[in-house]
Structure formats: C-alpha cells, structure tokens
Amino acid sequence: MIGPPNSAVFLPRRPLGDVVFRTCITACALVIPALLVLLGGVIAWAAWPAIRIAGSGLVLGSTWDVAHNKFGALPAIVGTLLSSAIALVLATPLAIAAAILTAEIAPRWLRTPLTFLIDLLAAIPSVVYGLWGIFVVVPLLRSVVMPFVSDTLQLGGVPWFSGPAYGPSLLAAGLVLAIMILPYIASVLREVLLAVPQSQREAALALGATRWEMIRDAVLPFARSGIVGGVMLGLGRALGETMAVTMVIGNSNAIPTSFFDPAYTVASLLANEFSEASGALHLSALMAVAGVLLLTTLLVNALARWLVWRVRRAGGVA
Amino acid sequence: MNPVKLRALRKRLLPMLAIGQLLASCDKGGAAPGDSMQTLANTPKVDLTGAGATFPYPLYSRWFNDYAQRTNVRINYQSIGSGGGIRQVLAHTVDFGATDVPMSEEELSAANGPVEHIPTALGAVAITYNLPEIKQPLRLSGTAIANIFLGHIKRWNDPQLQALNPDAPLPARDILVVHRADGSGTSYILSDYLASVNAEWAMGPGRGKDVHWATGIGGKGNEGVAGQVKAMEGAFGYIEVVYARQNFLPVAHVQNKSGNFISPQAHEISAAAASVTDSMSGSSDFRISLVNAPGADAYPITSFTWLLVAPASIGKSKTQQLTQFLRWALKDGEAVARELGYVPLPAATAKRVLARLDVLDVPPQR
Numbered sequence: 001m002i003g004p005p006n007s008a009v010f011l012p013r014r015p016l017g018d019v020v021f022r023t024c025i026t027a028c029a030l031v032i033p034a035l036l037v038l039l040g041g042v043i044a045w046a047a048w049p050a051i052r053i054a055g056s057g058l059v060l061g062s063t064w065d066v067a068h069n070k071f072g073a074l075p076a077i078v079g080t081l082l083s084s085a086i087a088l089v090l091a092t093p094l095a096i097a098a099a100i101l102t103a104e105i106a107p108r109w110l111r112t113p114l115t116f117l118i119d120l121l122a123a124i125p126s127v128v129y130g131l132w133g134i135f136v137v138v139p140l141l142r143s144v145v146m147p148f149v150s151d152t153l154q155l156g157g158v159p160w161f162s163g164p165a166y167g168p169s170l171l172a173a174g175l176v177l178a179i180m181i182l183p184y185i186a187s188v189l190r191e192v193l194l195a196v197p198q199s200q201r202e203a204a205l206a207l208g209a210t211r212w213e214m215i216r217d218a219v220l221p222f223a224r225s226g227i228v229g230g231v232m233l234g235l236g237r238a239l240g241e242t243m244a245v246t247m248v249i250g251n252s253n254a255i256p257t258s259f260f261d262p263a264y265t266v267a268s269l270l271a272n273e274f275s276e277a278s279g280a281l282h283l284s285a286l287m288a289v290a291g292v293l294l295l296t297t298l299l300v301n302a303l304a305r306w307l308v309w310r311v312r313r314a315g316g317v318a
Numbered sequence: 319m320n321p322v323k324l325r326a327l328r329k330r331l332l333p334m335l336a337i338g339q340l341l342a343s344c345d346k347g348g349a350a351p352g353d354s355m356q357t358l359a360n361t362p363k364v365d366l367t368g369a370g371a372t373f374p375y376p377l378y379s380r381w382f383n384d385y386a387q388r389t390n391v392r393i394n395y396q397s398i399g400s401g402g403g404i405r406q407v408l409a410h411t412v413d414f415g416a417t418d419v420p421m422s423e424e425e426l427s428a429a430n431g432p433v434e435h436i437p438t439a440l441g442a443v444a445i446t447y448n449l450p451e452i453k454q455p456l457r458l459s460g461t462a463i464a465n466i467f468l469g470h471i472k473r474w475n476d477p478q479l480q481a482l483n484p485d486a487p488l489p490a491r492d493i494l495v496v497h498r499a500d501g502s503g504t505s506y507i508l509s510d511y512l513a514s515v516n517a518e519w520a521m522g523p524g525r526g527k528d529v530h531w532a533t534g535i536g537g538k539g540n541e542g543v544a545g546q547v548k549a550m551e552g553a554f555g556y557i558e559v560v561y562a563r564q565n566f567l568p569v570a571h572v573q574n575k576s577g578n579f580i581s582p583q584a585h586e587i588s589a590a591a592a593s594v595t596d597s598m599s600g601s602s603d604f605r606i607s608l609v610n611a612p613g614a615d616a617y618p619i620t621s622f623t624w625l626l627v628a629p630a631s632i633g634k635s636k637t638q639q640l641t642q643f644l645r646w647a648l649k650d651g652e653a654v655a656r657e658l659g660y661v662p663l664p665a666a667t668a669k670r671v672l673a674r675l676d677v678l679d680v681p682p683q684r
Contacts, residue, residue, distance in 0.1 A: 063530065064530065065523075065529070065530035066501070066526055066527070066528035066529070066530075067509070067523065067524040067525060067526030067528070067529050067530065068524060068530075070530075134545070134549075138549070139549065142549075142550065164492045164494060166494055166535050166550065167549070167550065168535050168546070246499070246538055247538070247542075250535035250536065251499030251535060251536030251537070251538070252531070252534065252535050252536055253530070253531070253536075262534075262535040262536070264536075268499070271500075271538075272499045272500040272501070272536070272538060273500065273501050273528055275398060275399040275401065275402055275500065275501070276399045276400060276401035276402070276500060276501025276502060276527050276528070277401050277501060277528075278400070278401035278402075278404045278405055278425060278527075279422075279424075279425075282528075
C-alpha cells in the first residue's frame, strides 16, 4: 500500500453506507448546538418587547410589580448570586476535604463506598432536597439558629443577622444548595487530584515532606485550576437550581439585607410566575429574565470547561 | 442503507402520504356542511379540549367524567392555571378555557370575537392564621387585613386588632405574613377585595394575580402557604376556602359591607353571589366582581370561577356542545359540586347564566 489509506486514488467512490452514516452522525451532532442557538433565539425574540420597553431596568430595577407592569429583576438576580455564593462558601471546603480523603488519604477499602456515597448525593431529586429543607433545615433555623443568633449572641442589630425569624430565608437556600452542589465539586476535585502525576508526590516525599505537607505543597497547587473548575461547575448548578430553592427561600421579591431575610432567585421567579402569566409584557419580561439566567450559566460553564481543559493540559505536559 | 431498501421504504411511505392528503382534503370539504344543524343526540363521538384554572379542576374533572358516561361527549381538561387558560383561548389551541380571573380589556381585544365568561361555581378566599392561644375565630376587617399585608400592623397585639377582638388574648408576637409566590386566582380575589375596601391598597399593590407584596414570605400554591402557616406560630396568610376546610385550618371571620363578621361557609359565599346578581339588572356580562358584596350575610372575599367560551373561533357545533354541557353542569352537576366542597351558583344566578347559554346557541346575525 502506498499513500494515505483513504486517498482518492485508491477509493474513487465512497461506499453508500459510509456516506449515509456520516450524514446521520453529522446531523445528530449538529442538532445539539442547533437546539442551543434556537433556544437562545426564541428567548431573545420573546424577550425583545420587554427589553425595548424596560431596557436596563430589567436587570437594574428593584421593583417587580406585575399589576403595574414594572419589571425589575434585581432582587431575584441578587438573591440568585447571594444564595449561590453562600452555597459555594459552605460547600467548597467540605468538597475539598471529601476529595482529598477519597483520593489521597482513605485506605483503599474505604474509598469506593465513600466515593459512592458522595456521588449518591447527586442522584437525589431536588424536590427531595426541598422537602428536607422544609422539614429539617427551616425548622432548625427558625427555632434554634435564628433565636440563638438574635437572643443569645445579641447580634439582632448587626447587619446581615437581623430580621424576624421566618425560617425560609437566604441562609436556608444557601444551606440546601451547598449540600446539593457538594457531590459535583467533590467528584471533579477527586478526578483532578488523581490526575496529579505520581512523580510530583514522590518528589515531595523524597524531599522529606510529611503526607500533609505533600498534599498541601505538591498536590493541591498542581490541582489549583482544576479546583476552580469544579467550583465553577457547582456554581453553574447552584445558579439554575429551581425546585429546592423555591421551597426554602421564602420567595420574597425584595433585595435581602440579612441572611435571615426571605429572598428570591431568578429560577424561582420563573417557576412561580410563568404558568399564570397572561400579560404580553409580563411573559416577555419573564423571557428576558430567563435569558439573563441562561447567559450567566453558559458563561459559568464555559469558564469551568476552559479551566478543566487547562489543568488537563498541564497534567499532560508534566 | 442500500438503494433497494430505500426504494422499499419509499414504497411504504407513499400510500401514507396519499392517505394524509385525502384526510386533509376531506377536512376542507367537510367544514361547510358540518356546520349545518346537527342534532346532539345522534352525533358521533365528540372530543372537546380545555385548559385553565387549577382551583375548579377537581370539580371539572368529575363533571367531565360524569358527563362522558351520559353522553358521547368527551372533554379533556388540563389544569395549567388561569393565565395559561386565557393564553390558550387567545391562541385557539383549546376549545374552551377556564379562569378564576376575568380577562382584562387588553386580553379581550386580542381575541377575534367575543369571549364569553360563563360562571360555573363560586370560590372564596379564607384568611388563616396560627395562634395557639386563640380559641375563638379571629375577627378581622378589610382595613385590618390590608394593613397587615401592607406591613403597617406588625404585631398581633396591635390596638387595631385588639379593638376588633376585645376578648381575645392576642400575643405580643410578630405577625409572620405568608402570601402566594406563584401567580394565582386566589391572590387576585384577595387583592381585588383589598383594593375595593382600602384606598392605600388600591393605589399601591392594586389588583392582580401577582402583586407586589410589601412584607412576608411567599409559598407556592395553597399547600405551600398552608404549610408555612402551620409551621410558624404567629403566621398569617390566605388560602382557598375549599383547601382550608379540607385541612381544618383556623379561618378568620371577615367584616362585610353591612358590618357583620362572616365565616366563609357555603351559604355565606352563595349569599355574596346572590346579592350581586340582584344588582346586575339586564347585563349579560358575567365578568363581575363579587368582593365586598352588599348582602347582610355575604362573605366579602368571594368570586366566580368561569369557563371561557369563544363562539366565533370554535364554530357553532362546538359552542352547542359546550352550552349543552354547561346546562347539564349547572342543573345536574350541582350535587357533585356540593359533595366536593364547592359552592354552586345560587338559583338566581344560575337562571341568568342558563338564559345566556340559550342566547349563545343562536349566533348573532351579522
């Protein structure tokens, strides 16, 4: 055989089966990006009337008053970002700990069941997390945490710890979200830690490092951008979570000034209002807000992809 | 796939296409004669589709089921919410809609031809609360309810509430307000009532399925609000009466236009509709509000729930099928409504609605 195997000299005609197969596969592959483009297009098209009328007020306005056709989604956007931020702050250290335990420290017989249990958290339906939030987290906050903070610690006057003890709150949403995104962050982290070359560890140990020093100085820095990627993935999930958050956040369309205040998220706003929205401008405004959410999660996911790709390449070079 | 197989496939597909075309042409040809007078008794199986309000869904599904057993008319209904029902009627994707909120002038102008609002039953909103110390039902005025929802009355032992309940040991506790987070007919009825009794409410939040709440937390659905109220001592909220009764929630007595404190029982809800119907005179537009009705024992937070029929867009024969069903529902369906906890239309109102159905059967001359 001379020349490349699929050169035109040796194969003047492609077999029909190949052509059909290739066309089918290409079509299937194109469906997915096409869907995304269509989705974006439909949302943009439906949101256009509200964008034209309300403009930047859609994102910057703080009054969402359907009866008077005022659509400012700032409280929901702030609530989305804050609840996700609380979740990240709570979940990241736990996830890092869980990942280090399952990738580095735990004996082999413990790794598999531990990994399985953590991954299992991701399989629980979000409505179940919501119920857990309603029956466990919210009563706990209302009858133990909130009275403790305001009466025992006397922090009632301190910003971010004031307000009546409703129970459903920004903090409740953050707590439930933290548990929900934990397995996503932990499993990405575990993969990233396992991707750290063995030579890195051996070098650290050869220099006389203890196990902890090895993890801290040799493994974690190597996996840093991977950790960021995993956290971003968790963030993307937290931003879009709807059901569980709607059940515990209190659905109050005002900018929260305390962790104990009820708040709102964009996803909850959409879930609550879409089915009964009949005004043209109301629908259009909901579409615009959906577009904001879509863009945010797309950006976060793109960032996560890029970071994970970077860490993979770095791992390959070393 | 090789050419032989492709050809075989084409052979199989072609007859299907032909049948499709045949059906399409039948449809076109059949449209004109199909509109001519058909007696309902010997019509073949009829399928009607509807969508809308969730509040009357248990009643409607039972009615549709019972009606299908008596006649050959099968009605499919999706409880997607009042707003969705109105949208689908405007988009002609259903034969009828159902709503707890009358269509606005803007929405009506988007329809081609009139959209009839046919009342089928009554709904009412109960004010509920969680105060273990209080054994007697709480007594509230419209102004007091508005002030609580506006955030002006913040604590249970507020003088305004104490004046309404002189004997009740109202606790010195925060009022934890719970409202609906999702758009709903229940919120519309409550806000309609508050707007008609309180000027500040009318100028501020106003009337709507979603209004801007000054205070409190939002629960999704009646069950969401009821769940929150049950869970929090000191809570205050509003839910649909049927739901409140089925779940044995405490319900406040609300002061009506005549000054009496009224509990939302079937008779009191019915009385509200009757007293408003009396003042309707010759009008046949049932898009009327029943809140703050004048009757001495009328419960003030009451409303119709409507079926939406757009005769111009569904044609004469389907309109007749629907009016036929509605006649049956208003006459024979009453017992079922009571059995399920709904409040049927009072006799005087039902009579007017039946008269309107007769008019709908004869389309106006153009």
